[in-house]
Amino acid sequence: MMKAGFVSLVGLPNAGKSTLVNALIGEKVGIVSPKPQTTRKRVIGIYNEPNMQACFVDSPGYIEATTELNTFLREELKGIIKDGDMLIAVLNLDARKLEDLVALADLASKSGKKWFALITKMDMDKDLRSERLRVELQKYNVPIVNVCAVRKAEKLREQVLPLVREMLPESPAPLFNNDSYTTQNVRDLIAEIVREKCFETLHQEVPYGVAVKVVKFDETGKLPRIHTEILVSRESFVPMVLGAQGRRIKHIGTEARKECERIMGKKIYLETHVKVKKDWTKNAQMMKELGYVINE
Ligand SMILES: Nc1nc2c(ncn2[C@@H]2O[C@H](COP(=O)(O)OP(=O)(O)OP(=O)(O)O)[C@@H](O)[C@H]2O)c(=O)[nH]1
Ligand SMILES: [Mg+2]
Secondary structure, three states, X not given: OOEEEEEEEXXXXXXXXXXXXXXXXXXXXXXXXXXXXXXXXXXXXEEEEOOEEEEEEEOOOOOOOOOHHHHHHHHHHHHHHHHOOEEEEEEEOOOOOHHHHHHHHHHHHHOOOEEEEEEEOHHHOOOOHHHHHHHXXXXXXXXXXXXXXXXXXXXXXXXXXXXXXXXXXXXXXXOXXXXXXXXXXXXXXXXXXXXXXXXXXOOOOHXXXXXXXXXXXXXXXXXXXXXXXXXXXXXXXXXXXXXXXXHHHHHHHHHHHHHHHHHHOOOOEEEEEEEEOOOHHHOHHHHHHOOOOOOO
């Protein structure tokens, strides 16, 4: 019997959720950075086997809302729990407080869905944290696996996929075409990769005020020409994105182009421009235009 469904990953910001999805799928589905709150929109990575289709839903980490963008992130997470056929609580050992991880397990447990606990960043375990966490998790009576997402993807799959197979519902057919590994289109992926390079290159509050939009995608010439806009929420962020003599934006563009070329399997021409979109993170309408739509 075929099993298919949505596997929602819930975890704190920076827990390593996107890293996990990428490793499980074996392709870049979502962007990754050492900074929290990198993922903003729901991203689906599709794992196909002859008798199983697991659609892993990567999401923003759980946070208390303060700004409009944070409200969006929190709503996204609620929606992801609701829409999941099952959940994986991603519990990262480098979290600030053990209680936050237990709170997440509680959230998963209260959802009433099937779920299991995945303790990640095992390579960062200290003071027997994983042991203490295991004790705390016993009351939920769910399977617990310990993983390290930045090493051996094969081992990770062996640990995670059997549990997923067990918990997914039966389905007469796969939910998506089984020849694709993500629901994201190329435009979205390119915008996300440019944003990833901004997260890597920019610091403090600047990356959080950045959104990226593909404004033109022209495939008529020899090389696809892709124009992107890096939208910043404040005028004062412009020089930070540009850098001295425009070196920083050049670096962002070059790194993004190389990665896009690798994924698309061809050479491209990638242009990046900085534009001010004042206070977009505080404005629901502007956020909507940028694709941050709250799913009701
Ligand atoms: N040492 C170690 N680092 C990891 C592991 N998994 C992920 N990381 C790192 O943790 C950081 C955050 O990873 P992400 O995958 O972006 O985390 P996320 O949960 O998607 O974060 P948000 O999207 O911001 O909520 C990155 O620097 C990863 O390289 C792991 O198992 N061990
Ligand atoms: Mg992420």
